Amino acid sequence: MPELPEVETTFRAISDFKGKIIKSSKVNNPNLRWKVDSNFESIVKDVRIEDIERRAKYIIFSFKKYSMLLHLGMSGSLRISDKSDNYFKKHDHVELIFNNKKITYNDPRRFGSIHLTEKLDAHFLIKNLGIEPLDKKFDAVYLNNICKNSKTSIKSLIMNQKNVVGIGNIYASESLYMAKINPLRSANNIELSECKTLVKNIKDVLKRAIKVGGTTLKDFYSADGSAGYFKFKLKVYGRENEKCFGCNEKISKVVQNQRATYYCKSCQS
DNA sequence: CGAAAAACCTGGCAGC
DNA sequence: TGCTGCCAGGTTTTTC
Numbered sequence: 001m002p003e004l005p006e007v008e009t010t011f012r013a014i015s016d017f018k019g020k021i022i023k024s025s026k027v028n029n030p031n032l033r034w035k036v037d038s039n040f041e042s043i044v045k046d047v048r049i050e051d052i053e054r055r056a057k058y059i060i061f062s063f064k065k066y067s068m069l070l071h072l073g074m075s076g077s078l079r080i081s082d083k084s085d086n087y088f089k090k091h092d093h094v095e096l097i098f099n100n101k102k103i104t105y106n107d108p109r110r111f112g113s114i115h116l117t118e119k120l121d122a123h124f125l126i127k128n129l130g131i132e133p134l135d136k137k138f139d140a141v142y143l144n145n146i147c148k149n150s151k152t153s154i155k156s157l158i159m160n161q162k163n164v165v166g167i168g169n170i171y172a173s174e175s176l177y178m179a180k181i182n183p184l185r186s187a188n189n190i191e192l193s194e195c196k197t198l199v200k201n202i203k204d205v206l207k208r209a210i211k212v213g214g215t216t217l218k219d220f221y222s223a224d225g226s227a228g229y230f231k232f233k234l235k236v237y238g239r240e241n242e243k244c245f246g247c248n249e250k251i252s253k254v255v256q257n258q259r260a261t262y263y264c265k266s267c268q269s
Numbered sequence: 270c271g272a273a274a275a276a277c278c279t280g281g282c283a284g285c
Numbered sequence: 286t287g288c289t290g291c292c293a294g295g296t297t298t299t300t301c
Contacts (some may be wrong), residue, residue, distance in 0.1 A: 003294050033277070033297085057295080074295055075279080091279085109278050111295060125296095152272065161296075168294050258274070260292085 002072050004057060004133065004166030005209035005232070010078055011054040014103060018052050026095040033073060033113040036094065043116055044068065044096065056129050056165035060120065067120040073111030079104050130163045133202055138164055140196035147187040147195060154190055155183035156257050158202065167202060170237045171209065173262045175202040177236040182268040183261045184254065208232065236262045 002010065025044040030036035037043070043066060051062040059078075061068040072078075081087065083102045094105040094114060105114065117123045131137050146163050147154070157163060159172050167175070176183045178201040181194055190198075209232045235245055239262060240253040249266040 006294070031278095033295090071295085073278090074293070107278095108280065109293085109295095111278065150271090156272090159295095170294060257272090259295095 002057065002076070003168030003171050003209075004206055005171070005213075007057045007059065007072060007166075008054055008210050009213045010072070011052065011059050014059075014078060014080065015052055017098070017101075017103065018049055020098055021046065021048050022096050022098060024097045026097065027093070028095070029091075029093045032093060032107060032110050033071070034115065036114050037116045040094070040114075040116065055126065056132070056161060057168075058125070062120075066116045066118055067123075069113075069115040069117060069120070069123060069125060070105070071113045071125070073107055073109060073113065075109040076105065076107035076112035079106065128162055129165050130161060131165070133164050133166050133206055138199060138203075140192060140199050143199055144190070144192045144195040147190045150187040152187055153183060153256060154181060154185050154187045154198075155261055157187045158198070159257075164202075166206065169259050170234065171202070171205055173237045174235060175205045177263060177268060178205060180268050182265075183256065183263050236264065238262065 022044055023046060025041050027036050027040050030038070030040075044063075047063040047066075049061050050064065051060075053060050053062075057071060059070045059072075061070070081102050081104065083097055083100050085102065089104075089106055091108045091110075092104050092106050093110075096103040096105075105112075113125075115123065115125065120126060131142070143158075143164075147157065150157055152160075155172050155176060158167050158175070159169070173183065175198065179194070179198040181190065181198060212232050236251055239251045241250050243249070244251055244264040244267055246264065246267045249264055251262055252265050254261050254263075
């Protein structure tokens with residue numbers, strides 16, 4: 001899935017649908033991570049979008065009564081088209097139809113989800129989420145306090161959405177590389193000063209990625225379907241055996257929690 | 270309890 | 286051209 005920058009990019013691309021009315025919706029295939037509510041089409045009909053926001057890797061549409069909670073999983077995307085456009089792609093699960101436009105939710109791997117809820121804050125997917133990485137509250141002291149009590153690896157700690165949201169597999173590797181911290185290190189050995197560097201680099205990496213519209217990888221399309229945005233230049237992810245930009249040593253790849261981790265053994269200690 | 274592994278899926282690509 | 290096996294931006298659920 002898109003990580004935070006890709007979700008943010010998607011969110012921004014659809015944000016001017018705020019205030020618009022969804023005339024009708026269509027569930028072509030309800031099978032996602034969880035089945036789409038069987039009442040979806042009857043609820044999402046002639047409803048005004050009061051607000052659209054991003055929380056963690058979720059995009060939330062607020063209607064008068066319900067909220068629609070949308071997650072893109074690993075391979076989900078939204079695309080905007082004209083209402084009259086009948087182009088249908090495989091894995092187009094749900095369509096939101098407006099006066100002139102249409103937003104289509106596509107997800108080949110079905111790891112994404114769409115929920116309707118009347119009590120958003122109490123929703124099981126939302127209620128245990130940690131703080132936003134770009135929030136001021138995410139600082140060195142906060143991170144250090146979590147690290148102290150955890151002997152899991154620092155990489156898995158920053159990817160745990162209960163601690164801080166939005167950091168996925170790519171940006172975890174990138175941030176740790178920038179901070180020169182070995183991803184395999186136990187969190188409780190990370191010093192306050194290192195937390196400071198790491199927090200700074202997490203924010204930097206995410207902000208830079210948002211600025212260029214997310215990382216272009218094969219499963220991610222911008223919401224308007226255009227493929228032509230700039231690519232976030234990855235410094236370590238996916239570069240196994242290639243030269244480290246810092247020291248010319250070869251980048252290593254290890255598997256951590258069933259996920260690929262890339263790092264430089266020489267620069268990251 | 271916390272941490273690790275399995276599970277949920279499809280598609281693309283390398284190698285034979 | 287197939288076929289097989291492996292890999293992929295996530296995170297809940299199950300197991301140890």
